[in-house]
Amino acid sequence: MKTMVLCRSKATAVNRRSRFRDWLPVCLCAGISCFATATSADPGGAVVEQDHQVASIHYPSTEGGEERAVGGSSLRPTIHLTAPEDAFVQDVSIRVLRKAxxxxxxxxxxxKLPNLRSLISANNGTYDxxxxxxxxxxxxxxNLHTVPTAINAVNVVAVGQQGxxxxxxxxxxxxxxxCVRGVVIVEHLVNAHRIKCMxxxxxxxALAMVSLGRAKYTLLPDINARISVLHSPFTNVEVxxxxxHSEALYHYLHKKNLRLVEPLDKVLSEMRSTGEIDEIRSDYFNSIPGRRGTGLEDNDRF
Structure with missing residues (x-):
């Protein structure tokens, strides 16, 4: 009897593992299917509450400072910021803020969010x-408050077909x-000159429509335009x-983080006065392949 019970117990265990192996591919496939659906969805059509699911870039410490940790987990606080996707001019600002x-x-x-949604999500407090x-x-x-020291600059140029x-x-x-919706500097520019913008x-x-002749020009931030043209499949467009037009760029914090405005501005002001921000901009432009001849070398300082 003991032998029979033992055998039956072993058989039950084997059957459970067998059933687990049978169901495992199904569960994995379901998970992969859900992931593919979530990542292939149009980010512009998602509601703001889903912004936490948007892929983010995590920048580790650059100063090599020691972080307080308990049980291997860091107690270092985290700041979550939004930025427009495909806006290369923001890469300079990110490098500056990373150090600050x-x-x-x-x-x-x-x-990285669609241009207009980036501002809305920051303003409603979803991010910092x-x-x-x-x-x-x-x-x-x-709800967005300016940190007074400028950290970058943006220049507007026109892009059209070659010739x-x-x-x-x-x-x-x-x-x-x-005009790309949500690019505030361009919106201000066309409004000031009473230019009707599509x-x-x-x-x-924007580049596709110019390339196909559906529009003669598009107005874009300089860095965004030149890098996009450099890597664009539309070879008949150029600056x-x-x-x-040119304007300084400033960092914005949600009102819940007002305590950070003064200390952060002090750090940024020091970085500006020592030339560190200009150096960060210069290093960024030097890192761009094919930079010479694109006009980017003229924008290292602001």
Whole structure:
């Protein structure tokens, strides 16, 4: 009897493992299917509450400072910021803030979102702030507070088909240009000059429409335009103007983080006065393949 019970027990154990092996591929496939569905969804169509699921870039400490830890886990606080996706000008700002926050003892996580949703998500407190934008956004986004020291600069240029007449100044644009929705500096520029702008969702869409002749020009931040053109599949587009307009960029924090504005501004002011911010910009431009001849070498300082 003991032998029979033992055998039956072993058989039961084997059958359980067998059933587990049978179901494991199904569970894995289901998980992969769900992951593929989530990652292939249009980020612009998702609700703000789903922003926490957006892939982020985590920047570790750059100063090599010792972090307090208990049981191997760090007690170093984390700041979560938003930034527009495909906005290369923000990469400079991220490098500056990475060093500044590190000196205050914070880790930095940056969430890349569609342009307009990036601002909305920062303003409603889903995140701690926005990496960098032009000045005076308080009237539109009242919960975002400016850190006074400029950390970067953005220049606006025109992009058109190769051979298109070069634009020397904003007033030369007589055809309705394309503008990427949420690029505040471009929106301010066209409004100030009473230029009617056709809005698109992102830079790739703008370049595609110019390449196909559906629009003559698009107005874009300089770094974004030149790097996008450099890597674009649309080989018949190029920058067709000098800098048409320039503005400084500032870091914004949500009102829940007002305690950080003063100490962070002190660090950024020191970085600005010592030339460290200019050095970060210069290093970034030097790291871009094919940089010479693109005009990027003229923008190392601001």
């Amino acid at each position: 926050y590190d000196r205050l003892g914070y880790e930095l996580v940056v969430h 702030g926005e990496v960098s934008r032009v000045a005076n956004l308080g009237s539109i986004y009242p 298109t007449a070069e634009i020397r100044k904003v007033e030369d644009i007589r055809d309705d240009p394309l 809005f698109v969702v992102n830079i790739n869409q 067709v103007s000098p800098v048409l």
